Amino acid sequence: MAVEDGLDVGAEGGKKGGKKKLIIIIVAALLVLGGGGAAAYFFLFSGDDTSAEAEGDAPSEEMVQTEGPAIYLELEQPFVVDFMVSGRQRYLQLSMTLKSRDPDQVDAVKIHMPLIRNSLVLLFSSQSFDELQTIAGKQALKAASAEAINNILIQETGLGGIEDVLFTNFVMQ
Structure with missing residues (x-):
């Protein structure tokens, strides 16, 4: 019975270790996805602002006149x-x-x-x-x-x- 108890304990320990590994993998995956989502957000939204500023600087010479006589x-x-x-x-x-x-x-x-x-x-x-x-x-x-x-x-x-x-x-x- 001692052998069986030892096997049972080892089997239960393997199940607990498997659950811990699964939780660690899920947390790591969420962190990677969250980091990727944050990086995508910063690239997409800050990239548009940068390109808009760059475009805003370039046509400033060719902007439509809004002052002067009609x-x-x-x-x-x-x-x-x-x-x-x-x-x-x-x-x-x-x-x-x-x-x-x-x-x-x-x-x-x-x-x-x-x-x-x-x-x-x-x-x-x-x-x-x-x-x-x-x-x-x-x-x-x-x-x-x-x-x-x-x-x-x-x-x-x-x-x-x-x-x-x-x-x-x-x-x-």
Whole structure:
């Protein structure tokens, strides 16, 4: 029986030692994963700040002017968009002028005018005729127009620059 008791004690000790090893392995794995997660966090989030600072330093020479006299660029041809409302043909005629303070971006608008006009026609034709009859609808269209133009300028030149879109003629019938 003494031999059996000795074997049983050794077997129980092996089980306890196995549990201790398992706990140590789990703790070590958690520490490694936690350290890896912390390292990834610091690389991802501090890396973006560093690259943003580096990018912020580089284009400081080419930043859009926000001071100075306003420059207005009238889009010469009016936009004409048709709508079908309750089985009736409706039209929107819209003339607009762009406001900026950066002459370089005004020149960029002139260069990329076909792309800008295309984008604006698609924007105008996607609107609801009924919503455009309200002041809020017109203001939302102004904001969306400025955003669409600035998105094209950013895509083509890397900078925005249009402060405001002014509707100089807005006829709906």
